[in-house]
Amino acid sequence: MEVQLKPEHTQLLNQIAKDQCMDNFTIEAKSMDQEGYLSSIVLVTLKCEKSQLNLVVKLRPSSGFENLEVATVYKVEVYMYETAFNVLNNFACDSGMKSPKLNTPKYYGRHELDFIVLENLKEKGYRLWNRKIPMNSAHLSLVLKEYAKLHSMSFAMKKKQPRQFAELIEGLQKCRENENIKVYEDFFKIALQTGFTATKNNVKASEIMVRLQNKIPKLEEVFKFDIEAHVLVHDDCHPNNMMFKYDCSGNPVTVSLIDWQMARLSTPVLDIAYFFLTCGSKEDFYHYKEYLKLYHEELSKNLSEMSCNPEEIFPYSQLQLHWQKCSVIGMYTALLVIKLSLFEQSEIGHEEKGGDFYKQFSIDQINAKQYQTRILDVLLFMEQENLI
Known part of the structure; x- marks a missing residue:
């Protein structure tokens, strides 16, 4: 129109x-x-x-949401495009990384915090994955490698230029200085409500949900686990926030990560678990160690190219500890984001803007059975691997 x-x-x-x-x-x-x-x-x-x-x-919607500070997330995205990406890309280039540029849309400018202008990736051949189905192995691997690139830049810059990295993160945190902590309280509350509703007819899954609920008071220590190994993360790993370019045989060869409104400093596993548990399939869950190794191999390659020792900075054993301790965060995220991914377009009403952002998760969903199946797959996997 x-x-x-x-x-x-x-x-x-x-x-x-x-x-x-x-x-x-x-x-x-x-x-x-x-x-x-x-x-x-x-x-x-x-x-x-x-x-x-x-x-x-x-x-930016003029009304915002009553429980989500839209101005804050727009400040974050503007900061990422105007400052963070330039700093990280220039550092990686100067440090010798062979492919030093994060694959993000070209940024053309903004008007205050009302709107930003980016290149249209669809016109360059990029396509979204069908958000209603889990990604296949080729797409999962490509995204994990791109996250490894982002995280490796943070690790290397923190090691080689600690003052400049601290300034970069300080600028990002200033964008969030007026952030309302209630947003996160509401997030975990509605995630649990959504999960309990989806699993009410499955005794085993309901028991797992109770254990998940009991972990809420301990989440603060999860977010602060091994804080010295925290990096800049995307933290918005919805399947609609990654676009793929394909070769003539239909194989994905490039991924561009978009929508950087939630970027923050956190454990690398925040991106890995959020993405993998939201976008992976039941079959891939039980090969998670292979995907962790793939991620770490890419991370190590990038760090080595920037003259950093991966075994000193973030060895595989440390990644395993982060996964064991922090992957539960991705479980809470999956409870909501999988539901969001399965919405029909008609179920996402913009009349909700100005109201309760989380209200959309309480509606009776057309694809409710598909959602229940996906959530059961994630819960049972997490329980079997002793991650909940």
């Missing part, structure tokens, strides 16, 4: 076109509002006689 751009939108787009040396250009805009959970999305094409530029404009 075509949309009427506001003057501030047009002003920034005109500047972008000028920077790209585009003359006598036209602006075409259409709404893709249904694709954003915390944003309204407008697809923009700048056209002139010799070229065109395809862009995504992410608009």
Whole structure:
């Protein structure tokens, strides 16, 4: 659906076109509002006689949510694009990493905290995975390698340039200085409610949910576990936040991580467990050690290229300890994000904006049986591996 751009939108787009040396250009805009959970999305094409530029404009909802500070997450995303990625990429390049650039969308600018402009990856051949089904091994492996790249940059910079890394993280934390801790309390509360509802007819799974509930008071120490090994993490590993490019045979060859509104300092396992438990299949769960090794091999390769000793910085045994202690965080996340992934588009109502962000998780879902099956698979795996 075509949309009427506001003057501030047009002003920034005109500047972008000028920077790209585009003359006598036209602006075409259409709404893709249904694709954003915390944003309204407008697809923009700048056209002139010799070229065109395809862009995504992410608009911050004016009303926000009563239990989610949208301004905070927009500050975080702006900081990541304007500061963090440049610092990390430049450090990795200077340190000798062979592929030193994180694969994120090109950033073109913003207007205050109202909207940001990025390149449209779909027009470059990138595609989303079908969020309603678990990813296959090729896609899981590609994403874990990209997370290993992100984490290795943090580890290496913290080792070689500790003051600069501390400044980078301090800037990120300033973006969150007005963050309401109640957001996280609400998150864990609704995650448990959703899990109990899904497992009420399965005695074994219900017992596991009780154990999960009993871990809530101890989560603070989980988040603080081995804090010296914490790195910059994505922390928004929903399948819609990663886009893939394929070769002529249909094999994924590149992944771009998008939506950086939740980025923070935490254990690397926050990304690994969140992603793996949300996007993996029952069959892949029981091969998790192979995926941990794949991640660590990529991490070690990157660290070695940056003249760092992986056995000194983050050996595989330490990764195993983090997984054993912290992967439970990914279980709570999976309870909600798998449900979100299985929503039909008609079930995601933008009329909810301005209300309770978590209300959408309490609706009777069209794909409820599929959700129950997926959650049972995760719970039984975590219990069998003594992770709950």
